[in-house]
Amino acid sequence: MARYVGHTSTKGIKMRASVYLDIAERTFGPRGSLALLRWALAIVFLWFGAMKFTSYEAHGNAPLIDHSPVVSWLNVVFGVQGASDVIGVIELSTAVMLILGALNAAASALGAVMSSATFIITLSFFLTTPRVAEPTAGGFPAISAPIGQSLLKDLVLLAASVNLLLASIRRLHPCDIL
Template sequence: MTSVRNQGRLQIAEKGAGSLYFLALLRWALVVIFLWFGAMKFTAYEAAGIAPFIEHSPIVSWLHALFGTQGASYVIGIIELSTAAALILGAFRPTFSVLGAAMSAATYLITLTFFLSTLGVAEAAAGGFPAISAAPGQFLLKDLVLLAASLCLLFASIRGPWLNVRKS
């Protein structure tokens, strides 16, 4: 009975009360990003590109230790493609709307921690932090917007007081 009651509180983000249809733009933009980046993780080029982030991360460095550079990239690729699938299914099923948005938010929370663990984020030539390098600093900073998009979808997928939208 509890799961049925909780299921009733979930909704497809862009089909919630009021005019939330614009959230579909966020959903499908995230889908494209996760499909593209997820597929790229199966290339040696991308595996080498993400290796410095993974190797120095206290959260995901175990992937590199356990699977090596390409194996860790494969695991991340599978997770990213699964996130894309959940976001796609979330356009039709409330449970997946929540799951996909939560997976997306978790991804960007983790990647934002790379600011603290990746070498070269602070630009020494400009005086160090808060000046950030073009790569990897500015590359990582865009994840702040992607986290916000993910959280918007997540919060809109769960009915609650934060959706203070009047019904017409």
């Protein structure tokens, strides 16, 4: 439920022009919530990154990569397994930055940027990959189980990444960058 709080100086009534949304959930503190996001994202990137070095994962992701105007060049330049290996190195590097980010705001921000970029790219596959929409269910917005539903989870992971990024930037001191 939206709550309006504010101040104006009109006739003694003060009204501020800010609006915020109340939520039912309560947290055990912003740092605890951010730690959960950080470690969950780190585990996802460690796991997915390690899987990229397998033939199973490389060939499973090849069609997604082939249809993407952003990353299709990877399969051309490095081949299917090589492209998967490159993505694996990037994902493992993202995990390392997220882990180091527990101790350093600059590493946290870099890891969160890398994580956000990953999920923006994978969400773009919704627009470029055939068979994301399920024709037997009427087409979009019905999404297919093997491809569409697998990609949709990245929306939550992007939200977690952006949340961590915003918190990292607030903690970042200009000297941390140097």
